[in-house]
């Protein structure tokens with residue numbers, strides 16, 4: 001019997017706060033026997049070209065994606081998936097959020113220093129290696145310099161929300177991000193809702209419904225780190241809210257120990273979805289019964305133009321100059 005064909009729609013590389021270079025994330029997807037994967041770095045598409053190229057080498061279909069932090073009942077993370085990375089609207093949203101990181105990181109460093117910790121922006125930039133400098137990089141510096149036991153400790157005491165060195169980020173409204181993703185030919189997915197701390201199902205459902213009303217398409221119900229009961233809970237809530245189910249490991253390499261590509265902490269299982277037309281039949285959790293098509297094409301809601309081809313082929317068909325390559329850095333992107 002052929003093994004089920006699976007995918008992982010939430011993966012990070014060294015281009016944001018992961019520790020594995022984009023091409024190596026694809027190799028790990030291949031080794032995990034995945035049919036398809038999405039590279040969803042925070043605020044950047046910088047790893048997409050390398051990942052797509054590696055996807056050709058390894059025979060893994062790579063969907064371009066980006067994970068955005070948006071304000072809505074606090075802050076939540078949303079993936080724009082299957083988007084054209086060079087489209088001005090989605091590239092602009094990512095740039096707004098990315099550019100906001102500089103002032104934020106400076107303020108975090110100032111607050112750490114005010115608490116007596118000897119850390120500098122230069123050390124954090126060196127730790128990050130790439131353009132996107134995020135709190136996990138700051139946490140690693142704090143651990144290296146002995147100010148925190150591990151990254152969790154650094155977040156719990158200094159960097160996490162509500163802690164003395166937490167600094168908010170610039171805002172892009174949900175509706176604006178959804179419109180940008182749609183304009184760029186993609187779909188949008190609420191990430192890891194179980195981390196948002198809803199006190200009960202009613203408030204969780206209300207959140208999902210407001211996301212749906214803002215145009216969001218799907219929500220992650222299969223996660224790399226959640227318990228089976230959590231998955232069932234979010235599957236049911238997604239269904240009630242009228243959102244499609246999605247899933248992924250949220251792999252970050254060493255920055256999220258124990259979480260593996262395609263497997264999370266060992267039980268992630270997201271089947272590649274395939275059938276166009278009927279909404280329920282397009283669940284990312286259903287086994288593959290037909291050739292891969294990008295998620296948005298499956299929703300039966302919109303015509304996606306260039307994305308009607310499988311993503312890797314479409315990107316290959318586009319002008320190579322449209323994908324900007326950056327010079328290599330020690331972290332590979």
Ligand SMILES: [Zn+2]
Nearest residue numbers: 067077191192
């Ligand atoms: Zn996230």
Ligand SMILES: [Zn+2]
Nearest residue numbers: 010012067250
């Ligand atoms: Zn993520």
